[in-house]
Amino acid sequence: MPADSQAVLTAAARRVLDQLPELTRRIVGLIVAREAMYQSAGAVPQDVLSQSVGNNARQILEALAGTKRPADEELAVARTTGRRRAQQGVPLEAVLRAYRLATQPILNALLAEIRGTPYEGLAAFLEVTSAVMKVMDRHSEAVVAGYRQTEAELRARDAQRQQATFDALLEGRGGDPETAAEALSVLGLPSPGPYAFVVAPFDIAAHHTFSAAQDACAAYSYSAAWRIRGDREIGLLALGNAPVSRLIAALRRNPVGRVGVSGPFEALHEVPEAHRMAEIALRTLPRQSAEVAWIEERLPEALVISSPGLATRLARQALGPLLDLPAEERDVLLQTLAVWYHNGRSAARSAELLFCHRNTILNRLRRIESLSGRSLEDHRFLLTCYLGLLTLQHLPEARPEWAALINRVPTP
Template sequence: MPTSPPSPPPSAESNAVLTALATRVLTRIDPLTREIVRLIVANEPTYQARGAVPVGLLTQSVDGNVRRILEALAGVRRAPEEELSVARTTGRRRAEQGVPLEAVLRAYRLATELVLGSLLAEVRGRPYDELAAFLDVTSAVMKVMDRHSEAVVDGYRRAEAELLLRDAQRQQATFDALLEGRGSDPQFAAGAVDALGLPATGPYVMVVATFDLAAQHSLGATRDTCAAYSFPAAWRIRGDREIGIVALGEAEAPVQRLLDALRRHPVGRTGVSDPFVALHQIPEAYRAAELATRTVTPGDGPQVVWIAERLPEALIVSSPALAQRLAQRALGPLLAQPPTEREMLLRTLAVWYETGRSAPLAAERLYCHRNTVLNRLRRIEHLTARSLEDHRFLLACYLGLLTLRLGQDKVRPAAPASTT
């Protein structure tokens, strides 16, 4: 479809008429400004709110903007940055005052309509050639007004971005302070819940979710899930971890509800602390959630774990040297066997625990006879010189198996006993 040819530029005579009209309106700018302010306050609820934009400041702003538009139409030449500085300042101030951009633009549109109306009023009753000349430059008038309107938006957006950055920096600083224990200060705690947008009272939990730095889709997935299921939360990213303070609300079994939501879309290793009610408990809860993530091995795949369900594993990963020593002492003789026998005995022992120490059930899982399981258990007792009826040895073996699963490469076979 062919496009219409561009309109020819206004003639010198038309520009001269526009200059004269704008100059005449400039001489009566005070009543025009008052009328614009009156209409803005009457028609925009945001401007009606007490203290949102004081009338004095609004009047000063309207006067500055209208004056710059009329001066541009009257032929006053300024550098673009200088011409649009008042419009950008208006946009910035309204963003800082919390006036919605839509309300700002409606007010600005109302002002430009009244400016255009004032120019039309000046040309009414004038000779026909002046009216024709004004119509010839109408598009030029609208371009000037659009240019100033765009500058308002630009100033608003820049200020908005700065305010968001400032808020984000404040939130991050507040979050970090809570992790460091500042929540024990009642005054700081009261300001923290406000800054982070959290409910003033718990229960809360800490959530730590790892994500793959190379897979951008995983970043924010835990945060999105909490938002989707209406859990108010504040978040902080540290390295490859997303840390959240999540408010549980008053629903029945709130921790289970959160776990169910997170487990529908697991990403990486996610640890959840026990519930707590006061912000001074955040450091301990954070350590618990972080500890919970360490109970999931990389080979386990994405998992969401609650510290209350992983206490034995947490005990092991929180004291790795002691756990390795315990595993070596309990299972060292098994680890010293040839690889095939070692794996067979450790697998049998693990399945025996998993099936409630039932030889028949373990045999089903291992696809062997019940007596085979019993013979392997006796072999373990022979190698360790300990009885699986001994509750201390029974516990040590279980913790030893967990240690192997969580860090098998760090546990070495027991050294042969000295004969001297």
């Protein structure tokens, strides 16, 4: 701006500063009339708005009057305004509209002071208008910066509060009525239940399992709270009037990675047990699979995984003589036994799948009975053999020497 025009603007801004209370009143009136968020029932009380408008107008006019301050100090009021409006929940668009509404009264006041001076011409008008808009833009940008920073801080604080609340439920504090009520509020879940718990491994590199589960739940309108804990992604879902089977079907439509799901439960004090059940359901799945395991459908496997010591002992008792055979015979007998179980203990169907005669299947089963000294007609032996096979399939780490068997025992 030419020196003469700058001198005129500086003098005008100083005179308008003397009119600050009246200018503040006009700006506040305009904002309240145009913006619902600043009206009597809005988020910002009028006395707070008046103080804020006065402080911001003073900073703007002092900048136009040539008051020299460090940039951080000049824009501190604008940044503070942005931060406070974010804390008050005023939309950023409404904050910026209020700034734009304040521009015209400030500009009108300055031009009123310039009229009658030798620099009343069009060039001077344009120069003054441009100067005012530049200062207003700079302050508006500071408002946005303060708003965005506070918005991010509030999101982080909310996330921390949600995580702390989720952890409190996992620790079993949901039995306290006040804690339970606060948890439902913080996590955005309805009351009463039923609820269900979901667990999936968290892949830091791919991070896709979590979004797939979330997307499926969101697509079917489930209210849910999610948390990453260690190497697991966990979710607490409100089932509403739908059965768990609907949730399972939704998750299975596009499975990505392994997912374990608990049974339904009614109260938040049951969260720790539901979490444990979902984790056990997850562990019944092969590590590289892309499946959804519902605990209610995998209770035998869950029994084995829940008590690996006893399961290993049971497997050794039931299948020990087979496991001690030379590898070739051992694998044939274990394969035959597994196929026989998974086909309704039908020798004919098992023979079809293993490409042999029905009598061959019967002979192998008799060999198993002979080795164990027990009959497969004995319901206890029948049960322990089946649980022993499940142990081989789901707990290869329980006995390292059995690990090699796992891929050679098919599960049709």
